[in-house]
Amino acid sequence: MAAANSLSLTSAFLPRHGFHGPSHNQNVQLSTQKKQFARKAVSGWASPAWNFPYQMFSVSVLEDALEPHMSSRTFEFHWGKHHRAYVDNLNKQIDGTELDGKTLEDIILITYNKGSPLPAFNNAAQAWNHQFFWESMKPNGGGEPSGKLLELINRDFGSYDTFVKEFKAAAATQFGSGWAWLAYKPEDKKLALVKTPNAENPLVLGYTALLTIDVWEHAYYLDFQNRRPDYISIFMEKLVSWEAVSSRLKTATA
């Protein structure tokens, strides 16, 4: 277990949503890097301030926390292999370079390079996207949004039902690998649905991300095989954390 926990990434959301349990972080080591950056307070996902060396979130993840809707087996690979590889490979890629020491968000924006991504973009963006994804869900999730979030959904989509229909359609029609997002556009203060291929995310568009679903096949294949629409439905009905989405909106509109 990472001892020097001044570098632990804490999340505003995970403790509330019960992602506790026996430590599964035995493989997550604090990097033995000489430089140890002070971690800035993470005040929600609008501006995560991860510093190098990036880590998997150190809050213990109970792999079966989202059963039966997302299996522990999926978690074992998705979190334990795919996400971990993005983080490990990112650290290797930026060690000793000018990206060293920058926040993860800055690295994403720099390496996006206006649409001609540099090598570190894929790992940086995927590390961010997956963290954001885990924190978009909670055990006993689902239900409906409320408050300001619901107000904006009704305003910008017509109704919650229309939003759900359009979000599901976006997630189902992202050809190949990618993500579907609910985002907030600071320019016109409106909500927007975005679908992105591979590692791309709405940060590169200057939007604030509020919610995401991973539609790479590895996210659902063990549980749903080819049935991506079923996975998307379960995500909306049983997994989505509207508290997380509302919190992110609050930060974005503060």
Added chain:
Amino acid sequence: MALRNLMTKKPFAGILTFRQQLRCVQTFSLPDLSYDYGALEPAISGEIMQLHHQKHHQTYITNYNNALQQLHDSINKGDSPTVAKLQGAIKFNGGGHINHSVFWKNLAPTREGGGEPPKGSLGSAIDTNFGSLEAVIQKMNAEGAALQGSGWVWLGLDKELKRLVIETTANQDPLVIKGPNLVPLLGIDVWEHAYYLQYKNVKPDYLKNIWKVMNWKYAAEVYEKECP
């Protein structure tokens, strides 16, 4: 409407229109495999083969047929925005059908020659273009492993230049997208659905093992047809 056209001043034009309306959009259907789903084990599991063929490939065909029908209708109506909008679905689903149709043929059970290296003119061409068969396999595996997201890695023939190429395509783009003269000899599907149930995140193991069921006979036939 057809009868009204037949009775216009230009009966010949009316008959032509009527005939045109009889012409249907060709529909595509799922090709059979020439081997059982389990016949490629242990390289590729029967579970994957069945899902891949009956679900994934069939879905591309169903969506391709739908998109073509919609395209046909929107062309007839002169609905250009819809015509333009459909291009993505046609490329994706049509490409999926093209690519998978090649893929089933470029795999074969080991007892039917799967994995046996190519002889004859393709074997020589491989040595000329890449130095050795091992070099081809190594390069294709490296490109397949490095491909981010979904896509294919191909051994292709440039039929104009009579040269072999190794290329990757994203998503379901067919090889011809990379060059109008390119003909696929072998393709390896590196979408996660092609290997995930068996190999999980370890794509390199899938790439290593698929060569044991590679149907070089098919590749050689295609090559010899283009380079007699």
